Amino acid sequence: MGSVTRIVLQRLALGLLTLFVVSIVIFTAVNLLPGDFAQAILGQGATEEAVNAIRRDLGLDQPPVQRYLEWLGDALQGDLGTSFAQANFANFVGSGTVSELASVTSQIAPRFANTMFLAGVTAAIAVPLSLTLGILAALYRNSVFDKLANITTLTSISSPEFFLAYILILFLAVLNPWLPSLSNIYAGMGFGERLEKTLLPALTLTLVVTAHMMRMTRAAIINLLASPYIEMARLKGLSPMRVIVRHALPNALAPIINVIALNLAYLITGVVVVEVVFVYPGIGQLFVDSVKIRDIPMVQACCLIFAAAYILLNLLADILSIVSNPRLRHPK
Amino acid sequence: MTRISRRGLLRSGAAAGVLAATGFPLMAQAKRGGKLRMAINGANTSDSWDGRTHSDAFMINCAQGAVFDCLTEVSATGELVGELAESWEATPDAKTWTFNLRQGVTFHNGKAFGADDVIESLNMHVAEGAKSAAQPIVANIAEMKKLGDHQVQMVLKDGNADFPFLLSDYHILMYPAGQIEEAIAKGIGTGLYMNVNLDPGVRFVGKRVDSHYKDGRAGWFDELEIIAVNDTSARMSALLTGQVDVVNRIDFKTEPLLKANPKTMIFEVTGNQHYTLPMLSDVAPFDNLDVRLALKHAVDRQELVNKVLQGHGAVGNDHPIGPANQYYAKDLPQIELDLDKAKYHLKQAGMDSLNVDLHVSDAAFNGAVDTAQLFQATAKGAGININVVQEPADGYWSNVWLKQPWCASYYSGRATEDWMFSTAYEAGVPWNESHWDDPRFQELLYAGRKELDSDKRRAIYHEMQEILSTRGSTVIPMYANYVDAASTALAHGENIGNNFQLDGSRLAERWWFS
Numbered sequence: 001m002g003s004v005t006r007i008v009l010q011r012l013a014l015g016l017l018t019l020f021v022v023s024i025v026i027f028t029a030v031n032l033l034p035g036d037f038a039q040a041i042l043g044q045g046a047t048e049e050a051v052n053a054i055r056r057d058l059g060l061d062q063p064p065v066q067r068y069l070e071w072l073g074d075a076l077q078g079d080l081g082t083s084f085a086q087a088n089f090a091n092f093v094g095s096g097t098v099s100e101l102a103s104v105t106s107q108i109a110p111r112f113a114n115t116m117f118l119a120g121v122t123a124a125i126a127v128p129l130s131l132t133l134g135i136l137a138a139l140y141r142n143s144v145f146d147k148l149a150n151i152t153t154l155t156s157i158s159s160p161e162f163f164l165a166y167i168l169i170l171f172l173a174v175l176n177p178w179l180p181s182l183s184n185i186y187a188g189m190g191f192g193e194r195l196e197k198t199l200l201p202a203l204t205l206t207l208v209v210t211a212h213m214m215r216m217t218r219a220a221i222i223n224l225l226a227s228p229y230i231e232m233a234r235l236k237g238l239s240p241m242r243v244i245v246r247h248a249l250p251n252a253l254a255p256i257i258n259v260i261a262l263n264l265a266y267l268i269t270g271v272v273v274v275e276v277v278f279v280y281p282g283i284g285q286l287f288v289d290s291v292k293i294r295d296i297p298m299v300q301a302c303c304l305i306f307a308a309a310y311i312l313l314n315l316l317a318d319i320l321s322i323v324s325n326p327r328l329r330h331p332k
Numbered sequence: 333m334t335r336i337s338r339r340g341l342l343r344s345g346a347a348a349g350v351l352a353a354t355g356f357p358l359m360a361q362a363k364r365g366g367k368l369r370m371a372i373n374g375a376n377t378s379d380s381w382d383g384r385t386h387s388d389a390f391m392i393n394c395a396q397g398a399v400f401d402c403l404t405e406v407s408a409t410g411e412l413v414g415e416l417a418e419s420w421e422a423t424p425d426a427k428t429w430t431f432n433l434r435q436g437v438t439f440h441n442g443k444a445f446g447a448d449d450v451i452e453s454l455n456m457h458v459a460e461g462a463k464s465a466a467q468p469i470v471a472n473i474a475e476m477k478k479l480g481d482h483q484v485q486m487v488l489k490d491g492n493a494d495f496p497f498l499l500s501d502y503h504i505l506m507y508p509a510g511q512i513e514e515a516i517a518k519g520i521g522t523g524l525y526m527n528v529n530l531d532p533g534v535r536f537v538g539k540r541v542d543s544h545y546k547d548g549r550a551g552w553f554d555e556l557e558i559i560a561v562n563d564t565s566a567r568m569s570a571l572l573t574g575q576v577d578v579v580n581r582i583d584f585k586t587e588p589l590l591k592a593n594p595k596t597m598i599f600e601v602t603g604n605q606h607y608t609l610p611m612l613s614d615v616a617p618f619d620n621l622d623v624r625l626a627l628k629h630a631v632d633r634q635e636l637v638n639k640v641l642q643g644h645g646a647v648g649n650d651h652p653i654g655p656a657n658q659y660y661a662k663d664l665p666q667i668e669l670d671l672d673k674a675k676y677h678l679k680q681a682g683m684d685s686l687n688v689d690l691h692v693s694d695a696a697f698n699g700a701v702d703t704a705q706l707f708q709a710t711a712k713g714a715g716i717n718i719n720v721v722q723e724p725a726d727g728y729w730s731n732v733w734l735k736q737p738w739c740a741s742y743y744s745g746r747a748t749e750d751w752m753f754s755t756a757y758e759a760g761v762p763w764n765e766s767h768w769d770d771p772r773f774q775e776l777l778y779a780g781r782k783e784l785d786s787d788k789r790r791a792i793y794h795e796m797q798e799i800l801s802t803r804g805s806t807v808i809p810m811y812a813n814y815v816d817a818a819s820t821a822l823a824h825g826e827n828i829g830n831n832f833q834l835d836g837s838r839l840a841e842r843w844w845f846s
């Protein structure tokens with residue numbers, strides 16, 4: 001297992017390096033956004049003095065490199081900064097203290113938990129569903145079922161998310177009032193109710209991610225079905241189902257795990273549109289709100305979290321596929 | 333008609349029949365009970381219970397509309413009534429005002445309401461470094477004296493006959509003295525509903541207080557849930573699926589759907605919200621009255637109302653006073669599209685044709701770009717070439733507005749004529765978007781401010797509206813209606829307030845489940 005540990009550590013270091021590069025990209029990109037927080041918050045009332053006062057107080061008049069280094073230093077210590085949005089600007093302008101502002105971490109934490117809940121519910125539906133569909137499609141390949149499953153999932157993955165969301169709202173909420181179209185979950189809500197409210201966005205996301213996972217499962221299994229050991233299994237007289245589940249699937253796991261991890265990462269980073277459509281109070285909506293009011297620390301923190309989630313899940317996928325593959329576990 | 337209430341005007345004027353058309357059961361017996369759920373836009377993660385920062389529908393409905401009270405209130409019929417102040421009187425110069433406060437009122441934390449709360453709550457707006465939109469109102473108070481536990485005297489620097497009206501502003505909420513920071517953090521007011529939970533940018537939950545001075549008059553719901561839904565489609569589907577009872581700002585495109593649904597109703601009022609195209613009156617060519625008049629006559633206002641507002645509005649007459657104002661001059665001759673007149677004025681200015689830039693962005697108001705393009709099309713017929721310059725929405729208010737000689741802007745309107753004029757038309761004020769400086773106008777502005785006699789004030793304000801309409805430097809093509817929608821399970825009084833959307837943002841107080 002020593003080699004596995006080494007590989008894991010190598011990957012981890014690479015991940016950190018990627019994250020560092022991403023942090024530079026984020027910072028640069030956010031600074032390229034036109035307009036700034038002072039102008040956004042003051043709107044029609046943005047006189048030059050007021051804008052300058054806010055910029056000075058928030059340190060926005062410092063050179064970018066200095067601001068980046070300070071931000072990175074704080075982020076490394078777990079301090080993602082203070083949100084501009086909660087600043088009480090009535091008191092704030094001119095007072096010059098930033099201490100009373102709410103921290104980004106305290107604002108993001110509950111939203112991130114909500115997004116994780118949505119991702120969890122989606123994964124709980126999508127992963128078993130696409131594995132089952134994939135296995136069945138492999139089993140009955142080129143049958144009507146296989147083609148139907150392919151067409152359906154490909155159609156859903158090719159449609160924009162908001163379109164799928166509105167279609168689902170139309171059929172499951174407006175025409176047939178089965179599910180709520182507003183997913184306004186909140187702290188202290190019962191699990192059942194929370195689940196009910198989360199179902200529509202989760203179904204939308206399921207439609208988006210299923211095709212990818214299902215088709216990978218199907219392809220990986222079919223790929224193996226030509227192998228001699230599968231033929232051997234068949235010649236032993238095993239049922240087609242047993243051949244696929246017991247013999248083919250374990251060897252097909254690596255690519256499937258990879259694709260599942262990629263899609264899970266997408267469930268965290270790609271939910272922005274779905275959250276806005278369903279008014280789901282997750283990190284995606286917070287992100288959109290923050291961009292709108294140019295809450296720079298919040299935007300940067302959200303981006304960083306998205307990047308970290310992506311890198312981490314990819315890392316996990318790598319590690320799992322190494323662990324699940326003896327050839328990689330024991331390299332020559 | 334001897335006395336015209338604002339509501340009377342609304343019903344007889346531009347929006348006649350609107351109320352009757354909603355089909356709500358009028359004047360049914362109000363009754364207690366139920367949980368009102370509203371989906372409202374304009375919510376932000378930056379929201380708080382600090383009235384000084386409120387600027388959009390969500391927090392105005394949560395604070396002024398539910399948890400907090402002001403000293404005075406604009407009723408559904410447009411009259412000024414007392415809220416936490418029971419009565420008031422002024423000296424003849426409108427300089428010294430004495431307010432008698434309601435007795436036996438308590439804050440949600442049990443503290444009794446009194447004179448100290450008023451003084452401290454007002455002082456919040458002029459505190460060192462405070463940035464409040466109501467600052468000019470409070471800054472005009474030279475001195476506040478506590479005459480008794482329930483009596484406050486305010487001496488103004490300049491007499492203002494509208495002063496009690498101004499105190500109904502949604503920024504000027506009453507907080508408990510000595511506990512203002514705590515009250516802002518926890519939402520402690522004297523309103524009909526106490527704060528159970530506010531999750532900024534997500535939702536607000538309120539609970540009816542057990543006993544309240546408005547009992548029997550308002551506050552019919554047991555519980556209140558206001559959900560922040562900034563996305564228009566999501567608001568519409570939430571109402572259609574019955575997840576909420578009320579939504580604000582409907583999407584005009586889905587209007588037929590809402591109308592076709594037997595469970596939903598649209599309610600619409602014309603208020604003071606208006607869109608403006610201000611020209612800097614001291615910059616060529618707009619310093620020439622004939623050029624301004626040519627432009628005023630080269631726009632088809634009705635077309636703008638029909639196309640930009642899809643009929644949900646009324647034509648404007650180049651002055652900022654709307655049907656929700658007391659002294660709205662509705663008999664003023666309406667400026668019409670008249671290309672011959674436009675050509676005539678152009679000739680008077682010594683020009684055969686005119687080339688001007690109009691700087692717009694939809695940040696100014698939704699449909700500003702369309703407005704400019706429609707203007708451009710009609711003006712061409714009079715030899716006026718309008719070059720529509722599309723500006724980025726970001727930084728529009730700081731880079732374009734007040735800087736470019738001709739641009740687009742909007743006002744939600746003000747409760748009083750004086751307030752509106754002194755916000756954007758008084759010489760020298762920062763938001764004077766047309767650099768308007770007219771001696772007669774200025775003279776009338778000062779005279780109207782100090783005048784307590786209603787008839788004289790009407791004459792003054794009518795003349796001011798006429799000046800702006802016939803000479804002014806702002807094209808005000810249209811008033812935009814407040815268009816909201818509700819479930820038919822709800823009922824309301826005979827009138828719907830038109831000073832703000834959602835029944836003057838007091839729907840949670842005034843409506844009930846039938």
